Amino acid sequence: MTGFGITHNPGRGTFRRLQVLRAWCLTPHMRRVVLSGPELAGFAFYRQGLGPYVKLLVPPANFKDPGWPRFDAAGAIEGPVAERPVVRTYTVRDFDEALQELTIDFVLHGDDGPASRWAIRAEPGDSIALLERGFSQPHGVDRYLFIGDHTALPAIAQSLESLPDDSKGQAVICLHDAADKQPLRAPPGLSLTWLIDEGPIGFAAVMQAVQQPLTAQGEHIFLWVGAEASLARSLRAYAKNELGLPRDQHSILNYWRQGFAEGAFERSG
Template sequence: MSDATKAPAQKETRLQLCILHVVRTIDLTPRMRRIVLGGQDLADFDVPTNALGPYVKLLIPPKHLAEPEWPTIGFDGRLVWPAIERRPVMRTYSVRRFDKAAAELHVDFVMHGDRGVASAWAARAQPGDVVGIWGPGCPTTQNIDWYLFAGDHTALPALAFIMEHLPPTARGQVFIEIPDETEMQALARPEGVEVTWLCPNGAHPGTTSALQDAVKAASWPSDARVFVWAGAEGSVARSIRNHMRTQHRLDREQMYVLNYWKRGASEGAFGYVD
């Protein structure tokens, strides 16, 4: 094989991993903490502003290691993970903001307790701590007349990004379920997009039907090209997906409804769509 034919294959198998560090942390609300990440690897990173909820895969070092062994690409092109005690744990988080000029990536974490690797990592994160990221993944759509957005607390960072970047002429409705009023955040949004906060006070996250009830009661102009976006606990997301399929006959191109997390299961133990 000539050198010219070798080059593209080598490029294809390069692992697009950015090794970043914590620059600072900000407690936005009692249960939402922002981790600002920086590092030279962000020079090659970018996020299209039309992405409907861009996300990254975070590679979080195990608690006992300041820096893990990172995965590599093997000769056969497959991902090779280091031994379990030295490898990072992968979790999915939204890009809340990417500031290319400052080379800073903002990621907002719901603090749901010590049971979660990511939540616990964010709780103890200090400037200088190392973390890897892959991505971003960037869902997009086009030619939409009316948007229906729905999310629980974990989808608030994605919804805030989307609202900031939707065209000013966009029209639609957003439902956001949060544990209580202290978790509300100021959201920039186009004038034609209405935001409704749902606060079933005191209820355990993912156990109420507030979000799915609001989505099921929503309506839109009958001739509008609609797009439904949702991120929520698995059973809530499934209920929204089924409703859109059966009651509104929406197909896969007309909705992006993800299981953001699942009660009683760690990420990796469930699919994002079912």
């Protein structure tokens, strides 16, 4: 692909039922779950895309083998199922095509979220399902700036691994606990900055951590953000109003919103 731009692939994809193969805690608040099963056959993993994500259908608690739903023509879940699974968005941290293993890293934020609750207890043999969704792939980028919190760490890690070796830029990763840092493989020209604070990490702290101004003339900058909605909102306003970054030079998503379950808030508003 030549020229500058961004490819989005938000396809609806295929419904696949999978089983947990292995699960363990990478760090105190991040649990890795490796999924497998015959229905993974044909799974399309866009390794070169930034933060490929899927929609997980997380079964209700205590359903080891849920009665999975059917879907109507518009993609909505059709009943009846005794207790519906909830739909949650997660990054494909890795996909091993040869072994047919798909890896997802879950932030453990407590039992108030069905996905976090499921992940804490996940053990081999448990069922879950997914719908393939998408990824974004910018082209012709001179310099990347990734900004994300704990939930975006899987996407940033996957993106840094997938970028060409000569890629340049910075990744700013905000965590509440230094013990949740992970070793990341990044191109040599892409620096990593960890911001650690027990409290919320706001726009000012993030901007202070950015090493090079974003307004460099003649450079094609790509700004990637995955964060709690309030930080994402500030960065979206900054990108639009202060930097005037065109739409194809940023991807800024509300990865979650304080006090709201997924589905109860807009991703990009």
